[in-house]
Amino acid sequence: QVQLVESGGGLVQAGGSLRLSCEASLRTFSNYAMGWFRQAPGKEREFVAAIMWSGSSIYYADSVKGRFTISRDNAKNTVSLQMNSLKPEDTAVYYCAARFGFDTRVAATSTAYAYWGQGTQVTVSS
Numbered sequence: 790q791v792q793l794v795e796s797g798g799g800l801v802q803a804g805g806s807l808r809l810s811c812e813a814s815l816r817t818f819s820n821y822a823m824g825w826f827r828q829a830p831g832k833e834r835e836f837v838a839a840i841m842w843s844g845s846s847i848y849y850a851d852s853v854k855g856r857f858t859i860s861r862d863n864a865k866n867t868v869s870l871q872m873n874s875l876k877p878e879d880t881a882v883y884y885c886a887a888r889f890g891f892d893t894r895v896a897a898t899s900t901a902y903a904y905w906g907q908g909t910q911v912t913v914s915s
Contacts, residue, residue, distance in 0.1 A: 791815060791904045793885045798909030801875055805913070809870040811885030811906055819843075822888045823861055823868040826899055829879035829910075835899040837883070838870060848896045853879075875913045882908040 797809040815821055824839035838859040839848045847859055858871040868885060886902035888895070897902035 791887070793887060793904055793906035795883065795885045795906040795909040798883060798911045800912045800914065803875060803913055803915050805872045805875050806871070807875065807911060808913070809872065809883055809885075811868045813832055813866045813868070815883075815887060815888055815904075816864060818866040819889060820889060822890065822896065823859075824886045824895075824896065824899075824902055825859060825868075825870045825883060826886060826902075827879075827883045828908075829878075829881040832881075834884070834899055838901065838913075839896040840868065840895060841896070842891060846893055846896075848893075850897070872911070875911075877913045877915045879896065879911060880913050881911060883911050884908045889899040 792814040795811045821840050822841050823839040828834040845881045857875045861868040885906040887904040888902040
């Protein structure tokens, strides 16, 4: 059974930083694209960042470009999201997701991801 387990969420003041991590129980982790999505109260789930199998192709939502950095360690089956210069509008539940394959066209498409973590809360106070 595939499991994605996020960690690292919490409460931080605006301008602060947090680092989210996701550990995946995938047998061939390097064959999966990994993504981060988030959902704020009353809003739809939205794309944050994605990274392809080798880490050579990376995508960000415009709202987080220059502030967030996604990375992966295929030897440890982990993907991370370093979040800097956090804003109150970054407050949301953040989800890690995995998608088998190498199609970069659907990097930001939540329905293309087959496996999801339980989510971790990030709260940014003003």
